[in-house]
Amino acid sequence: MTKAILTTKVVPTYDDLPEERYHFPRAYLNQLQQAVGDFIIYYEPRRASGEANSRGGRQAYFAVARVLAVEPDPSRPDHYYARIGDYLDFDRAVPFREGEHYYESGLQRDDGKTSKGAFGRAVRSLPEHEFDSILRAGFAGDDLTLPAASEVAPGLPHGFAEPQADFERPIVESLVARPFRDQAFTRQVRAAYDNRCAVTGLRLINGGGRPEVQAAHIRPVASAGPDSVRNGLALSGTAHWMFDRGLLAIDDDLGILTMSRGLPEDAARLIVPDRCLRLPADATLHPHRQFLRWHRENVFKG
Secondary structure (H helix, E strand, O other), rough: OEEEEEEEEOOOOOEEOOEEEEEEEEHOOOOOOOOOOOOOEEOOOOOOOOOOOOOOOOOOOEEEEEEEEEEOOOOOOEEEEEEEEEEEEEEEEOEEEEOOOOOHHHEEOOOOOOOOOHHOEEEEEOOOOHHHHHHHHOOOOOOOOOHHHHHHHOOOOOOOOOOOOHHHHHHHHHHOHHHHHHHHHHHHHHOOOOOOOOOOOOOEOOOOEEEEEEEEEEOOOOHOEEEOOHHHEOOHHHHHHHOOOOOOOEEOOOOEOOOOOOOOHHOOOOOOOOEEEEOEEEEEEHHHHHHHHHHHOOOOOO
């Protein structure tokens, strides 16, 4: 197994849905097959789409996930799908370079400048210590159990030395542990929605300074829903209860739907008058249509 960087655009050129699948040509088949069962990190390039002059991409690492399998694309010769699981957004997007430090050493030329040739590869192998370094930079919480930087190689700068082989286990245990994933998902959804309920528009902070809004999965984890902000909504306790029981849903235009028999009047008054979801300022974090459609088809009592 080998860790890797997978590049995907804001508007993917291929049939990517990073939370579930990565679409790629034969040129990267060997690398993706080697990554099966191991973790990868997603990278968003400067080009936001397949248009040559498009810009707006963050040039940053934004999530970690695991490659579960590689399968041929049945409709397109010489193309394949990597099936993805254990997806988790970072608390912050990590630039490929901070100061003079490149998180992927392979992106830096001998003269210290950025290698455009290396950047041209959409799939890149990633050494364990560089994977570790990007994770440390991506998660703001202190609950990711990683080996201390000094343990990677005493006396050498972190990120520039090969780790001991048994240091991978605590990283993997944290990435797949439900408590860590729940805490990270809650932080990220609350931050994206500025602690405001998407259905009621209320932003409530308790006496201890903690937000009352909850982080709800659109497609539940129990039904293979990913821990992605795009599969999340910030909801008050009552709105969360109504959403999980199918009394509310969201249409593809991000309008709020209510069950056909009608909500009790007291509950209906909680919904914002225009029935338009209150969304994150960053459009890339808006709910994805695929997850909203799953909820309408499997949970909503419309």
